[in-house]
Each structure stands twice: as C-alpha cells, then as structure tokens.
Amino acid sequence: MGIEWSSVITAPRDEVFAWFQRPGAFTRLSPPWSPVRLVSETTSLSDGRAELALPAGLRWIAQHRAAEYDPPRRFVDEAVGGSLSAAPSKLLPWTHTHEFEAVDERSTRVLDRVDTPVPAAALRSIFAYRSRQLSGDLAAHQEARGRGPSTVAVTGASGLIGSALSAFLSAGGITVIRLVRRAPSGPDERQWDPAAPAKDLLTGVDGVVHLAGESIAGRFTSAHKRDIRESRIEPTRRLAELAARSGARVFVSASAIGYYGADRGEKILTESSSRGSGFLADVVSDWEAAALTAADRIRVATIRTGIVQSPRGGTLRLLRPLFSAGLGGRIGDGRQWLSWIGIDDLLDIYHRALWNETLTGPVNAVAPTPVRNADFTATLARVVRRPAVLPIPEFGPRLLLGAEGFQELAAASQRVLPDRLTTAGHRFRTPELDFALRHVLGRTLALDVHG
DSSP states (O other): OOOOEEEEESSSSSHHHHHHTTTTHHHHHSSSTOOEEEEEEESOTTTTTEEOOGGOOEEEEEEGGGGGOBBBTTTEEEEOOSSSSSSSHHHHHHHHEEEEEEEEETEEEEEEESSSSSOOGGHHHHHHHHHHHHHHHHHHHHTTTTTOSSEEEEESTTSHHHHHHHHHHHHHHHOEEESSSSSOSTTTTEEOOTTSOOTTTTOOOOEEEEEOOOOOSSSHHHHHHHHHHHHTTHHHHHHHHHHHHHOOOOEEEEEEEGGGGGEEEEEEEOTTTTOSSSHHHHHHHHHHHHHHHHTTTSSSEEEEEEEBBTTTTTTHHHHHHHHHHHHHBBBBOOOOEEEEEEEEHHHHHHHHHOOTTTTOOEEEEEEOOOEEEEEEEEHHHHHTTTTSSBOOHHHHHHHHHHHHHHHIIITOOOEOHHHHHHHTTOOOOOOSSHHHHHHHHHHOOOTTTTT
C-alpha cells in the first residue's frame, strides 16, 4: 500500500527545497478537487505542525519529524491525531517522506514516499497534480527572477483568486501583505478602509494587486447593481492614488471581459477592440478608468479576466456537481463563445503584470482557445465521464438571474484572445480546455504543465 512518486523539476535542489519551506507551499500543492481544507500551515519543516479539516468535522494533524529533517535533502511528516470526534492517525496511518536529489546543477529529482493503507491508485492523481504545480510555479518564478516587486499588498486575499495568488507569491519568496477590512490577525495583514485608506497603509509596499469587489453573480436587482458599482469604482480610485503617492512601482487591478459587452457575435476581441454595451461594460469601463487615474505616476495594468476554471469557486464549482450527476447540458443552442482561463494561468498573468514592465493598461486574461458553450459542455462531461445530452432550458437561468442578468452572465458570448500576453511571449500552462479541466479535477496523470 502507499505510493512512491518521482518527478524531475527544472530547478536547483536548494531552490526547490527553499520553495517547500515558505508559506503558501502547502496551499499550492493541495488538490482543488479534494474536500480537505488547510486550517493552519506548518511554520517549520523541522518540527512544525499543519492542521487540516476533513469532512464530518474531523481534523488531521501532520507533525514534522525533527530527527529526520536534513535540508536540502529530506523532511518527513506523519499523521499524529485529530482534534474532534476521531483521530485520523488511528483510522488512517500516514507517513510522508520527501526527498530531494540533485540530478545536475539545474534540475532536481523530487521523491515522495507515503506509507499508508491507502492504495497507490487512489493517490496517483494527487501526486501528479503536485508535480505539475511545483514545476509550473518554480518556472514562473525563475522567469521573473530579479524583476518585479518584493513586497506586494493584496486586497480580496480571502477570495478564490486572492487566496491562491497570495500562496503563489509567498511560496515564490515574495512578501505578501493582505489588506483586510477587519482587525488584522497577524503581521502579514493591515486593516484597509476602502472609503478612506490610511496614509501609511502601503508603507514599504512596492506592488499592489487589487482584487476586492462585490461578486457579480446573482440576480441583477437595483441593489445588487449598485453594490457592484460602489464596491469597485471609488475604492479602486482611492487605492490607486494612494499607491502612486506611497512610491509603489506597479498597481494591478482586477477587471473583466464584460468590457466587451454581452454579445459581440463572431467578432474576435482583443485589447484594442471597442467597448461593448450593457451594465457590465459600463461598470468595467469606469472601473478601469478609476485605476488609470494614477497611470501618470505609476505603472497600471487592468486584468480583463475570463471565466475562471476552478472547482473551488466560480462557474465550475456550480457546474461540477450537476455534470457529475449527469444533469449538465448546454445553454440554449450552445453557440455562445466562452472565453475561459485556468486558475493557475490566471495567477501567472497577475504575476507577470507585477514584473513585466511592458504590460500597461488592459490585459486580456483568457486562454488562447475560446470555445463555444456546447463544446465546453461536451468537454466537461467527457472529463467527469458523464453524459450531457439535454440542453438547459433558458427559463431556469432567467428565473434565477432575471432577464438582464441572464443576458450578461449565462447567455454572454465573447470571443476574446490574449493579444497582449502573446506579444509579451507569455506561455500558458493549460492552453487547451480538456487538459485544464483534467488538471483541476484530478483526471490526468500527465506531468507536462503545458498540456
């Protein structure tokens, strides 16, 4: 039982081991399809502890063995118990030995040995995912070495994108300051008032990533639309102005492909395309303009994000259980264009926007291969091995979202391409939808992060 897994990473051994030692590494290696959630990360690979939340209220405590800590060659952790109704170490023994062998000066063999009753077949997809994550993250940080900010403030750090981006940056050696609205809970947090940010909020910060804003999901009532606007426009303007006054080098703001309007037919849309019409197009235009008020004093990039693919949030989180139950299907005739982006590719794009001096203004954060809704449906059904033959009647989404919300969200059709990223030589980890979905849903053992 258990598993032995080996992969070669293109990075020196000291660099690979250092990555594992930093905050965020455990988060980056945690499979997004798993029901296990990280409660607290270890503070030391020598003798620290990590706590995980399991289904049914169980807790898993992983203790690192000081006697077997041998940097940069090895560290070991084992399950030692739980805090609630049962001790997982008794139900599920688990000892994980991590070994690192230098293949040459530029590459490292990472060996994972897990002693557990769990069969290897149940663990292979997890370790394949871990290998892809480690390889992709290290490659991204190697490309940026010596460039970009060393301390980055992040708003919306508890959300789907913000939490993943914070872990990605931290594991790569970048200091992350989370801007939160509540009282800070540690030295890596600062309290942020969007209506009146403190003058010293960004002291010591040389990069800002602004992700905060009311979710656009939901019925487009007057109140919801007001919240969407008010949570974006003025808070963005104030924070961008403060970043410029505080001496930061770059301000990266979230944006959306909603800028192009709800339906542009077959037209291929790039960053130079005109603005569309509708509520979201108006909001995004004003949102970007608010960020760009500081563009004469600081480099500003606005990340026009497509439909993010992650089972931890967004559209895929809603669709996955439906498709897994065989209840998924296309919307209407399925000819709408869907411009999507894998979660890890989105992190790479935000990271590039921080360090690549050529990226200013709008950047389309979409995969280079938009698909029609019917093709997305067929691909997701194939990945989860379920049929999806019946279309979803339009009256269902219309009832949930209202007529305007249906047109702007469920029925939106935008054929967007990442021209600015292509020009910058950006390489996507998962440029094809099939591989992107298999990666985040644990349906592939492939180790090539570029699909």
